[in-house]
Amino acid sequence: MAQKLFKSKTRVLPGFRLTLGYTLLYLSLIVLIPLAAVFWKTSLLTWPQFVQVITSPQALAAYRLSFGASLLAALINSVFGLIVAWVLVRYNFFGKKFVDALVDLPFALPTAVAGITLATLYAPNGWIGQFFEPLGIKISFTRLGVLVALTFIGLPFIVRTVQPILEDFEPEIEEAAASLGANRWQVFWRIIFPTLTPALITGFALAFARALGEYGSVVFISSNIPMKTQIVPLLIMTKLEQFDYPGATALAVVMLVFSFVLLLTINVLQWWANRYNATNLS
Amino acid sequence: MKTLLNIGLVLALAVSANAKEIKLLNVSYDPTRELYQEYNDAFAKYWKTKTGDDVVVAQSHGGSGKQAQSVINGLGADVVTLALAYDIDAIAAQAKLLPANWGEKFPNNSTPYTSTIVFLVRKGNPKNIHNWDDLVKAGTSVVVPNPKTSGGARWAYLAAYAYALETFNHDDAKARAFIKQLYKNVPVLDSGARGSTVTFAQRGIGDVLLAWENEAHLASKEFGADKFDIVTPPLSILAEPPVALVTKNAKKHGTTEVANAYLNYLYSDEGQEIAAKNFYRPRNQAIATKYAANFTQLKLVTIDQEFGGWTKAQATHFADGGVFDQIFQPQN
Numbered sequence: 001m002a003q004k005l006f007k008s009k010t011r012v013l014p015g016f017r018l019t020l021g022y023t024l025l026y027l028s029l030i031v032l033i034p035l036a037a038v039f040w041k042t043s044l045l046t047w048p049q050f051v052q053v054i055t056s057p058q059a060l061a062a063y064r065l066s067f068g069a070s071l072l073a074a075l076i077n078s079v080f081g082l083i084v085a086w087v088l089v090r091y092n093f094f095g096k097k098f099v100d101a102l103v104d105l106p107f108a109l110p111t112a113v114a115g116i117t118l119a120t121l122y123a124p125n126g127w128i129g130q131f132f133e134p135l136g137i138k139i140s141f142t143r144l145g146v147l148v149a150l151t152f153i154g155l156p157f158i159v160r161t162v163q164p165i166l167e168d169f170e171p172e173i174e175e176a177a178a179s180l181g182a183n184r185w186q187v188f189w190r191i192i193f194p195t196l197t198p199a200l201i202t203g204f205a206l207a208f209a210r211a212l213g214e215y216g217s218v219v220f221i222s223s224n225i226p227m228k229t230q231i232v233p234l235l236i237m238t239k240l241e242q243f244d245y246p247g248a249t250a251l252a253v254v255m256l257v258f259s260f261v262l263l264l265t266i267n268v269l270q271w272w273a274n275r276y277n278a279t280n281l282s
Numbered sequence: 283m284k285t286l287l288n289i290g291l292v293l294a295l296a297v298s299a300n301a302k303e304i305k306l307l308n309v310s311y312d313p314t315r316e317l318y319q320e321y322n323d324a325f326a327k328y329w330k331t332k333t334g335d336d337v338v339v340a341q342s343h344g345g346s347g348k349q350a351q352s353v354i355n356g357l358g359a360d361v362v363t364l365a366l367a368y369d370i371d372a373i374a375a376q377a378k379l380l381p382a383n384w385g386e387k388f389p390n391n392s393t394p395y396t397s398t399i400v401f402l403v404r405k406g407n408p409k410n411i412h413n414w415d416d417l418v419k420a421g422t423s424v425v426v427p428n429p430k431t432s433g434g435a436r437w438a439y440l441a442a443y444a445y446a447l448e449t450f451n452h453d454d455a456k457a458r459a460f461i462k463q464l465y466k467n468v469p470v471l472d473s474g475a476r477g478s479t480v481t482f483a484q485r486g487i488g489d490v491l492l493a494w495e496n497e498a499h500l501a502s503k504e505f506g507a508d509k510f511d512i513v514t515p516p517l518s519i520l521a522e523p524p525v526a527l528v529t530k531n532a533k534k535h536g537t538t539e540v541a542n543a544y545l546n547y548l549y550s551d552e553g554q555e556i557a558a559k560n561f562y563r564p565r566n567q568a569i570a571t572k573y574a575a576n577f578t579q580l581k582l583v584t585i586d587q588e589f590g591g592w593t594k595a596q597a598t599h600f601a602d603g604g605v606f607d608q609i610f611q612p613q614n
Contacts (some may be wrong), residue, residue, distance in 0.1 A: 031330050045586035056602070056612055123485040141487065220477075223470040224428060226610035237429040239471070239602075243354075247602065273512045 032258040037257070040157045046119040046277065059227050059235060065143060067258070069209035073150035074158075081158025081207075082200065089166040097205070103159045105268055106152055111216030119221040141223035144240050149217040154207030161203035165196055197273045205266040212259055303336045303467065303585070306539050309359035311346040311433055311523070312475045313497045315356065317560040318363070325547050329374060329540065337540060345474040346433030353528065360532045360541040366432025366591040367391075370526050384526040393522040394548035395562035398582060399441040401513040402482065402491040403484070407577040409489045413515050414445040417490065418463040425488035427478045428471040429600055433523075436600060437491040440518035444583045445598070448517060462609045483510070494521070494576070504611035514578035536613045 042050065053059065088100055106114065122129040122139035129139055139145050169192065177187045215233040220227045232255055239248035310318060322339040329337045342349065342357070346365035354358045354377040364370055368383060374382045385392050403411050410424055417424050427435035446457035470487055472478040475497055482491035483505045485548055490513075493501065502510045525545050532538045547553050554564040558573035570577070589595040599605045 053602070058607065120485070123487070125486040140485070147455060185456065225468070225471055226607070227612065228610075234473075238428065240351060241345065241431045242600065242602075243347075243351065243376060245601065 016250030017258060024151060032260050035256070038249045038252050041120050041245055042253050044246040045250055047126055047245075050250050054254045058230070058249060059232075059254075061227045062230050062232045062235045063254070063258075065146065066255075069143065069146045069150050069231075070208050070214075071149055073211050074208035075156050076147075076151050077154045077158045077207050078200060079154055081203065082162055082196070084155075085159045085162040087164055089163060105156075105157050106154075109168045109241065111153065111214065112220065114152060115149060115220030118217065119145070122148060124223065140151060140221055141220075141229070145221040145223075146218055149212060149221045150211040151239060153217060154211050157207040157210060158200070158203035161199045161206065162196060166197040169195065194273075198270050201266060201270045205263055205270075208266075209259060209263060212255065225260055296522050297412055303338060304537060304546060305535075306360045306537060306541055307358060308339055308361050308363060309342045309349050310355055310363040311349060311365040312343055312480045313434070313494050313500070314363060314523075315341070315343050316500065317496070317557065317562060319561065320551065321556050323440055324552055325544055328550075328552070329543065329548060330460040335540075337544075339544070345431055347431060353377070357444055358531050358535065359528050360535060360537050361525060363523065365521075365523050366436060366592060367522070368596055369433065370524055371527075372543055373528070374398075379528050379530045380526055381529065387527065388525065389543055389549055390565050392521060392526060393526045393565075394525060394545075394553065395523070395557040395564055397495050397521045397523065397562055398518045398580070399438045399514060399521065400498050400518065401493050402501060403489065403491050403513055404494050405497060405509055405511060405513050407513065411490050411513060414464075415449070417442070417467065417492075418460060422467055422490065423488040424464065424467045424468050424490050424492065425470060425472075425478050425482040427474055429606055431473040432475055432478075434490075434494050434497070434521075435478075437494075437519055437521040439599065439606065440585060440589060440595060441517075442492075444519055444588045445517050446450060447514070447588060448583070456461070457604060458608075461605070465606075465609045478552065485569070495563070499561040499576075514580050515613065517581045517583065519588075520582040526589065535590075539608055 045053065088096065088103075112213065119140045120126050122132075122145060124130065124133045124138065124140070132139055137144070139148060152220065155212065173191060175189050177191050192240055211231065215231075215237070216233050220233065222234075223235055224230055232251060236248045236251050239245075239251065307319060308322075312503040313440065318339070318341050325339065338392065341351060342352075342359070344352075345419075346369050350362070350364060350369035350372050351363060353373050362370055370380075370384060371382075374380050374384060385433075388394070401411055403409065410416065411422070414492065426438050429439045433577035439461070443457055443461055447454075449455035450460070470481050472481055473493060478491060479493065479497060479501050483489050483501050491498070491501075498510075498512045502512060506563075521544070525548065527538070527541050527545060528609045530539070531542045548557070551566065551569065554566040554569045558564045558569055558576060561576055563577055564570050564573070585592060585595060589598075595605070
């Protein structure tokens with residue numbers, strides 16, 4: 001009987017072929033074919049041309065800004081997003097539902113609207129910018145502005161990945177730790193934080209990836225000066241507007257490969273963190 | 283509910299019994315919104331009396347290069363009215379939607395109106411800006427869009443370059459140094475003309491905005507004439523924003539005749555008056571004289587004279603690694 005079940009091709013759960021076929025078709029249409037087109041367009045360039053496009057000083061400066069600002073924004077969000085998630089899960093207070101809904105705003109708001117709003121607020125004559133102007137700090141139209149925009153759009157990713165883990169956290173574990181003599185700081189650092197790490201890394205990766213591709217909000221708050229405040233997506237846009245499709249896709253390929261490697265690294269880290277947790281807890 | 287249905291039925295009958303309703307799509311660049319809003323109404327009236335048909339013209343606006351790209355990628359424009367000939371050339375070359383000699387199909391190189399680049403400064407002109415060489419002074423902040431993404435910005439760049447060539451006796455090295463100095467004074471490079479206008483007028487950035495003549499008038503009308511002055515430099519460039527029939531699209535939509543009439547009517551007295559009222563310089567001399575108060579006289583150089591046409595100017599100045607890119611390249 002057991003042998004028969006094993007050999008037969010019918011699975012216990014029905015619909016495997018249908019859903020897998022659908023998944024493959026869907027992913028091909030939505031993800032794989034557009035990506036393949038990017039690589040195909042780039043292949044219109046010869047190798048030396050490709051190298052020249054992707055290593056031009058403007059491109060290098062843009063990578064530095066895009067990757068640097070995205071990384072920094074994701075880091076900032078990891079710290080402050082964690083605090084937001086903590087507050088939303090651990091405490092009850094008036095208006096908590098409202099604050100909770102507020103976190104999703106960067107998801108819902110069209111990025112261009114966010115960009116224009118942020119640029120207006122942080123401009124030297126804006127509501128927030130006017131307080132920084134006398135200190136000699138300019139936010140709109142500088143790299144700092146780019147960072148502000150990327151931080152804004154990345155916040156929900158951290159909060160929404162960390163929140164469910166915190167909610168599922170069993171109080172017994174903390175109580176056990178406390179009864180064994182751990183102080184509050186030790187409970188957080190040795191018990192809670194390691195459990196949160198995988199979710200935090202996922203959130204970080206999502207926020208980082210989102211920031212890398214962000215265009216709409218950044219073009220409004222950045223001054224878009226080549227070599228200074230130009231992000232890679234904008235450089236790609238300027239190439240497109242010059243009808244230089246192969247050049248634009250060449251930069252896109254670099255972004256894709258870099259992002260892929262980074263996300264892969266983050267996934268490996270997460271896997272490692274999970275394993276570490278599993279062995280530690282058991 | 284029944285009455286609603288009845289009304290709907292009556293309306294449907296009325297429309298079908300009426301003359302044809304023709305739809306046109308005019309794909310244009312950023313600052314022509316107000317011009318074509320007014321012109322479309324005028325043309326619809328003219329066409330109604332002439333043929334009895336209703337024309338509804340839909341407008342699409344955006345950066346000139348981006349608009350050309352949309353048409354190449356399949357946006358079904360019947361006519362294009364863009365900021366510079368190079369963008370229409372791109373549609374002809376890349377998508378073959380119209381013949382390469384589109385420029386000969388309408389009078390004056392298919393440019394029914396012209397414009398130029400002027401300065402918009404803060405009220406009272408506190409920095410005393412009158413000519414192009416005032417823009418390169420230390421401490422002057424100049425707002426202009428990125429010539430890589432904005433048609434108007436390309437005209438502005440070329441106007442400054444033309445000034446430098448005239449001033450330095452066509453010494454190209456000196457002209458390049460001049461243009462480099464100018465762009466060092468630019469704090470924000472927006473991607474389009476409207477973006478720059480907002481940066482200058484609403485965010486309060488910069489001492490001077492390099493703008494289309496019509497955009498400068500519009501900005502001072504929109505944000506209050508008490509806030510800005512328009513300064514017309516003694517020399518600038520004759521900007522020729524061309525129009526063209528996208529022959530393949532029009533043929534497919536069966537709109538060739540009306541689309542042709544739409545563009546031709548721009549040259550009529552009424553079309554020229556509407557252009558002049560919206561601060562585009564009309565081609566028609568009589569109407570230009572009538573609206574002379576709108577347009578300060580200045581020396582205008584053309585792109586063909588100074589730069590040998592768009593294809594050459596594009597390759598030298600705006601292509602990858604061109605003069606504009608070199609401005610921002612670190613010194614070796």
